Amino acid sequence: MKKTFKLLPFLLLLCILASCERNSSTQQIIFSEEEKQTPDSIQDEKNPIRLAISSVLSPTDTIVHYREIVNYIVEKLNRPAILIQRRSYNEISNLMVNGGADIALLPTGAYILYKDKGGFEGIATQERFGSPYYYGYIITKGENEFLELNDLKGKDIAFYDPSSYSGYLFVEEELEDRGEDIKSFFGRHVYTYSHEGSINAVLNSIVDAAAVNSLAFETMKRENPQETAMLKIIEKSMPLGTGPVVIRSNLPEEEKELIKESFLTMHEQEFMKQVLQGLYIDRFIPFDSEYYEVPYEMDE
Structure with a gap:
């Protein structure tokens, strides 16, 4: 190694999360969390809806807000739900491609890399700081x-x-x-x-x-x-669209529409508006594939 760093506590954490060998491949350390959210009125035999996330912001600070989004979806669909949290974008994407999740707040890069693999479709985009774009x-x-x-x-x-x-x-x-x-x-x-x-x-x-x-x-x-x-x-x-909300393509059409409507109107409820503000999301707006067009080929 060309230079020696002081052994700060943060460096120890960084070395756990990332490979510190120069020009070597990095082993992914996977973080996951799965929680069931089930209202009392729902029978246990109903299949849970699975919502997957990988937060742009600190997972520790934002997980409580994502739980509230799951609770909101539970009420709208009248089904139990499971929150799935992953650290790596690759895992989130593969969950959607392989049917391991029903809904995901997919990162932009992951959406562009995996959208042609099939298995999921976009329904909404996050508007943050007054814009659907980021850099x-x-x-x-x-x-x-x-x-x-x-x-x-x-x-x-x-x-x-x-x-x-x-x-x-x-x-x-x-x-x-x-x-x-x-x-x-x-x-x-x-x-x-x-x-x-x-x-x-x-x-x-x-x-x-x-x-x-x-x-x-x-x-x-x-x-x-x-x-x-x-x-x-x-x-x-260049600007690109913020991370889209995607859903599993083979969900029933009626359920797709209900999920889509739930996200697009979420900000209209005062409590959910506060939840979104905790994630620095103004609201969800209709999905548009033009938000995610890049002038070059992006490969995995």
Whole structure:
């Protein structure tokens, strides 16, 4: 290893979540949670609806809000439900492709990579901060001399997930356009499976830069302005739609429509509006495939 870092507690956590070997493949550490949400009026023999999530924001801070969304769907469908939480985007996507979940809040990159595999379809898109779009940022400390991606040659970078558009794929595409690749361009790259973790890795000088979701960055900017003031954005991706809500294609049509209507009108109820605000979601709007069009081929 070219440089030795102080053994900060965060570094120990980062090394658990990500491989710290230079230019080596990263083993995924899977985090999961499954909970049953069942109203008293529902018979146990009814099959539960399965909702899968992988949160852009801190899972610890947001899980309570996702539970309320599940409770809301339970009431609308009059069926029990299971909340499935996964850390990796690959797992969430495969759940939908293979029929392991009925509904998912799918990350954008994962949707683009897996949409042609079949098994699911989009029904809604998240509107955040008044827009259905977001960006990928490359951030670094403000004190660093780096001004653009080219300045990071040989430097260390944190990524979110190999299937994340903002946290990996847009950087990969930028480098490919320049005849480079991730392994040869950067000195070391790690996967944190947390945008917050990636930001903290930069703040703690564990890495020189990080590719993060603009929504996560802007959220942290609101909650921790003093910390984010120490950072600067040196690259910005093209805009893409925020993560869509997708459903299993072979669900009954009547149930599909009920689920779709439930998401699109969720913000109209005061309690659910507060739940969505806890996730920095303004509301869900109708799905449009144009939100997810990219001018290049994205491969797994």
